[in-house]
Amino acid sequence: MxxxxxxxxxxxxxxxxxxxxxxxxxxxxxxxxxxxxxxxxxxxxxxxxxxxxxxxxxxxxxxxxxxxxxxxxxxxxxxxxxxxxxxxxxxxxxxxxxxxxxxxxxxxxxxxxxLMQDGGDLLTGVVEVDETYFQANPRKDSRLPKGKRTGEAGIVLGMAEVGGRVRVRRVPNSGLGMLDHVYENVSKSAIIHTDGWLAYKKLPKMGYTHAVVDHSIGQHVVDGVGTQNIDGFWNNLKRGVYGVYRHCEPKYLESYANEYAWRYSNCNSGVPMFELLLSKVA
Ligand SMILES: [Zn+2]
Structure with missing residues (x-):
């Protein structure tokens, strides 16, 4: 619209x-x-x-x-x-x-x-889960020798319904703590697609149906299992954060990521996003 x-x-x-x-x-x-x-x-x-x-x-x-x-x-x-x-x-x-x-x-x-906060129902259907790393200053960093780079602005966990909404949370590390956010945001009836990262192996124990595509051995889509939706979201978010905001302060990372997730989740709602946000004001 x-x-x-x-x-x-x-x-x-x-x-x-x-x-x-x-x-x-x-x-x-x-x-x-x-x-x-x-x-x-x-x-x-x-x-x-x-x-x-x-x-x-x-x-x-x-x-x-x-x-x-x-x-x-x-x-x-x-x-x-x-x-x-x-x-x-x-x-x-x-x-x-x-x-x-x-x-x-x-x-x-x-x-x-x-106003661009997520919320509402749990994510359902096929949900792709992935985490990604942000550099504090990608331009400056790339000119510095590896050991001198200013490091990470943070790690963001993303959860993307296939053909639907995205939710993001900043996480302190890529360990098992990430799964708390999956638990809080993804319905138990969902089928979760991830890469082969260790932490995600716990998902079946939490009651989820879990399918893995192993990027490390060159797999990208196997029998319809893939992470293209969340990958596409990361591309858009990184282009934005690195291109629009130029540098990324750790304390605003989640708020930026939320803004992108909000637009991604609402762009096909049939109502202009301007109207949606205005109704949030009211
Ligand atoms: Zn009156």
Missing amino acids: KFTMKQFNDRFPTSDACLEELKQLRFADFACPNCDSSKLYKVKGRSMYASPCGFQVAPLSGTIFHKSSTDLRTWFLTIFLMTTTRSGVSAKTVERMTGVTYKTAWRMCNQIRT
């Missing part, structure tokens, strides 16, 4: 239009507790609406926009940029495109990212 820049501009020409959208999302079933009226009028010069008797509602309260000095349309535009690009946007790009300071752009992106 496409949501174009032109559609965005037509629908949200001003911050008031954005506020109106939030009012619709949050107070669609409004009935005034005092006079029972369903009417709401914009309060001039304020981000508020009032019913005929003067009862006020604030569409921004309790949202990431509350008490922000950045105008609402800039927020909406940033959400648009983050939800319509396959690889996300850097704070630097948001700064360039909206005219806010870098610090403000960075804060907005971070706040918007908090």
Whole structure:
């Protein structure tokens, strides 16, 4: 589902239009507790609406926009940029495109990212599980001799439904502790595909149906068992993290990975991702 820049501009020409959208999302079933009226009028010069008797509602309260000095349309535009690009946007790009300071752009992106949390039902069907390593600074690192590289920003465990959703978790190491996340996120009825890594050999003991494709001996897909979905996700995530963010601070790794997983999981939902995220605000 496409949501174009032109559609965005037509629908949200001003911050008031954005506020109106939030009012619709949050107070669609409004009935005034005092006079029972369903009417709401914009309060001039304020981000508020009032019913005929003067009862006020604030569409921004309790949202990431509350008490922000950045105008609402800039927020909406940033959400648009983050939800319509396959690889996300850097704070630097948001700064360039909206005219806010870098610090403000960075804060907005971070706040918007908090809405991109996974959740809901356990992953089901065929689920590919894999872990991958991130370098703190891949460009700089590649110029340094091996022993002097700045090392890892962290390890991320990924779980991908074939043709469906992805979930990611940052893990301290690639040991058995990773399996706790599988247990918390993947239905017992799922069939799990992994490579031959030792830790995954415990999966059958946890009650999962487990099929292995052994990359170490050159296998990639055997009898329909493969890890192409999670591999594709890692490619997209790494291109983004190394290309868009340039360097990867360990403490933001999970939040970046979540942002990519959110887009991956929601890109075929039939609703533009912009709308999905906006409904999360409300
Ligand atoms: Zn009233």
